[in-house]
Amino acid sequence: MGQLDDYRLMARIRRFEERLTALKDAGEIPGSIHLCNGQEAVPVGACRALRDGDHVTATYRGHGWAIARGVDLTGLFAEMMGRDSALCGGRAASPYLSDPGRWFVGENSIVGAGVPIATGAALTAQRTGSGAVSVVTIGDGAMNQGNVHEALNLAAVLDLPLVLVVENNVYSEMSRISDMVRVRQLAERAAGYGLPGRVVDGNDPDAVAEAVTEAVDRAREGSGPSIVEAMTERLVGHYSGDAQHYRPTGEIAAAREREPLARIRRAADADLTARLDAIDAEVSAEIETAVTAARAVPYPDPATAEEHVYV
Amino acid sequence: MSESLRYIQAVNAALTWALDSRTDTIYFGEDVALPGGPFGATKGLHKRFGSERIFDTPISETGFLGMALGAAMTGLRPIAEIMYADFSFVAMDQIVNQIATVHYSSAGRWKAPLVIRMQQGYSPGACAQHSHSPEAYFAHTPGLRVALPATPDDAYQMLRTAVVSDDPVVVAEARMLYPTRGPVRTDAPVEPVGGARVVRPGADVTVVAWSRMVSAALDAAGTLAEEGVDVEVVDLRWLNPLDFDTVAASIARTGRLVVAHEANLTGGFGAEIAARAAAECFADLRAPIARVATPDVPMPAAPALQAVVVPEAATVAEAVRRTVRA
Ligand SMILES: Cc1ncc(C[n+]2csc(CCOP(=O)(O)OP(=O)(O)O)c2C)c(N)n1
Numbered sequence: 001m002g003q004l005d006d007y008r009l010m011a012r013i014r015r016f017e018e019r020l021t022a023l024k025d026a027g028e029i030p031g032s033i034h035l036c037n038g039q040e041a042v043p044v045g046a047c048r049a050l051r052d053g054d055h056v057t058a059t060y061r062g063h064g065w066a067i068a069r070g071v072d073l074t075g076l077f078a079e080m081m082g083r084d085s086a087l088c089g090g091r092a093a094s095p096y097l098s099d100p101g102r103w104f105v106g107e108n109s110i111v112g113a114g115v116p117i118a119t120g121a122a123l124t125a126q127r128t129g130s131g132a133v134s135v136v137t138i139g140d141g142a143m144n145q146g147n148v149h150e151a152l153n154l155a156a157v158l159d160l161p162l163v164l165v166v167e168n169n170v171y172s173e174m175s176r177i178s179d180m181v182r183v184r185q186l187a188e189r190a191a192g193y194g195l196p197g198r199v200v201d202g203n204d205p206d207a208v209a210e211a212v213t214e215a216v217d218r219a220r221e222g223s224g225p226s227i228v229e230a231m232t233e234r235l236v237g238h239y240s241g242d243a244q245h246y247r248p249t250g251e252i253a254a255a256r257e258r259e260p261l262a263r264i265r266r267a268a269d270a271d272l273t274a275r276l277d278a279i280d281a282e283v284s285a286e287i288e289t290a291v292t293a294a295r296a297v298p299y300p301d302p303a304t305a306e307e308h309v310y311v
Numbered sequence: 312m313s314e315s316l317r318y319i320q321a322v323n324a325a326l327t328w329a330l331d332s333r334t335d336t337i338y339f340g341e342d343v344a345l346p347g348g349p350f351g352a353t354k355g356l357h358k359r360f361g362s363e364r365i366f367d368t369p370i371s372e373t374g375f376l377g378m379a380l381g382a383a384m385t386g387l388r389p390i391a392e393i394m395y396a397d398f399s400f401v402a403m404d405q406i407v408n409q410i411a412t413v414h415y416s417s418a419g420r421w422k423a424p425l426v427i428r429m430q431q432g433y434s435p436g437a438c439a440q441h442s443h444s445p446e447a448y449f450a451h452t453p454g455l456r457v458a459l460p461a462t463p464d465d466a467y468q469m470l471r472t473a474v475v476s477d478d479p480v481v482v483a484e485a486r487m488l489y490p491t492r493g494p495v496r497t498d499a500p501v502e503p504v505g506g507a508r509v510v511r512p513g514a515d516v517t518v519v520a521w522s523r524m525v526s527a528a529l530d531a532a533g534t535l536a537e538e539g540v541d542v543e544v545v546d547l548r549w550l551n552p553l554d555f556d557t558v559a560a561s562i563a564r565t566g567r568l569v570v571a572h573e574a575n576l577t578g579g580f581g582a583e584i585a586a587r588a589a590a591e592c593f594a595d596l597r598a599p600i601a602r603v604a605t606p607d608v609p610m611p612a613a614p615a616l617q618a619v620v621v622p623e624a625a626t627v628a629e630a631v632r633r634t635v636r637a
Pocket of ligand 1: 059061110111171238
């Protein structure tokens with residue numbers, strides 16, 4: 001995959017989130033949404049290291065991971081619109097959706113809860129000899145959840161094929177990570193589990209891909225888990241209604257200079273710029289097609305509300 | 312003196328009162344200090360009381376509820392905030408095995424005067440992990456007091472009561488009620504724990520409700536009055552201590568009982584009320600007891616599905632009609 005492919009995938013995620021915001025503003029999305037604008041290089045780079053059958057577990061801020069794993073855009077929009085989507089039938093919505101067909105174990109709206117679950121997917125891979133790895137992403141703040149600690153140690157002692165990607169976007173909701181931990185980098189904690197830990201530029205898909213590939217290779221050959229901390233920034237609020245008064249003035253403007261799409265654009269010559277423009281237009285059209293298709297998905301039949309509680 | 316406040320402002324006023332009038336109180340939770348709380352409950356408190364009295368914790372519910380217990384046992388009076396009641400499940404060991412038991416298991420030698428403040432219930436589009444109404448888990452746990460304020464005034468009075476209580480109290484507010492406005496008696500003396508309240512007298516049927524379902528029951532009573540059915544609404548307010556006397560007295564007047572809660576049906580606290588009524592009010596009951604609740608499903612996010620599972624005024628009214636016809 002080259003830069004143009006990365007750009008296309010990151011632009012698809014960005015455009016998806018922007019379109020979702022507009023739909024939210026227009027009253028088409030019930031419930032709150034947590035967007036990953038600015039963080040696209042992390043899922044795009046990480047998923048370059050993966051193949052079919054590898055599991056991904058994400059958080060409520062997981063739309064980018066779903067898209068990077070090839071989850072259907074129409075399904076994503078329809079699910080978030082509260083429609084009877086092919087993903088979760090409208091039961092999960094934006095923060096808890098999943099897609100077993102794309103090995104997307106899913107998002108989770110309980111902070112940290114995905115890490116033990118991903119550890120279980122890694123256990124299956126190990127015990128069945130499937131050769132799959134389990135990648136789990138969490139935010140910086142989630143590193144302070146007890147279950148994350150327990151799961152990491154479990155994965156370590158069992159030598160499980162688990163890769164933890166920590167997306168350090170500086171904030172957990174409205175709190176700065178520097179007020180919440182006494183280590184400079186969260187990857188330093190890897191040493192406490194006897195695991196390798198690396199810090200990478202999370203706005204550079206190549207840097208993320210390189211580090212995650214190293215971790216995935218290690219996991220696949222049976223050498224156990226790793227932690228990759230990707231440094232990034234969100235360009236938008238924690239959730240759809242966040243006024244971000246806790247962010248110092250100028251911070252978001254500065255982040256806009258560093259974000260992954262702007263970076264590629266800034267370095268582009270006239271020829272590349274034209275190609276990027278063309279990609280943007282294609283991506284916009286693709287997203288619009290998905291929105292139109294999603295709007296045609298019916299709302300769930302109320303008579304089915306009690307279906308699927310049990311097998 | 313009474314002020315017109317929104318529910319969430321009443322919470323803020325009670326917390327201000329607590330930090331102002333008791334130097335042993337301390338407040339902590341996620342995003343509560345500088346940001347003023349995800350719903351604004353602690354707005355202005357950090358500015359006024361400083362980091363010594365109110366601070367932000369990492370996302371570590373087990374850690375900070377255990378910390379609340381240890382601090383309570385050794386001289387402070389912590390108020391710990393769980394952002395959504397759903398996240399209390401992460402810290403259930405500290406609540407059920409630790410906070411609830413330490414007083415009893417030390418033959419009364421340790422006390423745990425702490426408050427766990429949370430908000431609960433569904434809202435449109437919120438998924439299963441942000442919609443729980445877990446009050447029955449807490450009411451099932453001996454050693455905890457459980458408060459569910461249904462009005463701005465109770466949000467103020469019951470939270471103050473919880474703060475001065477020497478027992479651990481879970482105060483579960485209702486997120487959907489936060490914007491509602493009502494008179495708040497800001498200079499009332501602090502009430503003792505417990506006490507249900509007849510919030511609408513009626514002759515034909517008793518509806519026992521709490522939290523968001525109180526207003527649903529009152530709305531239903533309004534509709535039913537036009538149909539000639541006179542509904543008495545009891546706001547249970549506290550599940551522990553349980554004021555069953557008020558419920559029994561109401562049943563003695565009406566002869567019929569409907570219990571309404573948003574939590575799902577099986578093992579919900581409505582089952583406890585129904586069982587007690589069957590045991591203690593058998594002679595007064597003229598119709599089978601009815602329960603109104605969410606059916607036994609994890610909460611779906613889609614409003615189209617929520618509309619058929621979440622009980623509202625119409626669901627209560629329907630249950631009352633069935634009970635009156637029986
Ligand atoms: C157990 C639990 N506690 C609290 C919350 C509320 N909450 C949702 S997101 C969030 C911040 C998480 O921050 P971080 O892990 O850094 O991820 P980010 O949102 O920045 O992607 C909090 C506190 C929750 N969902 N689950």
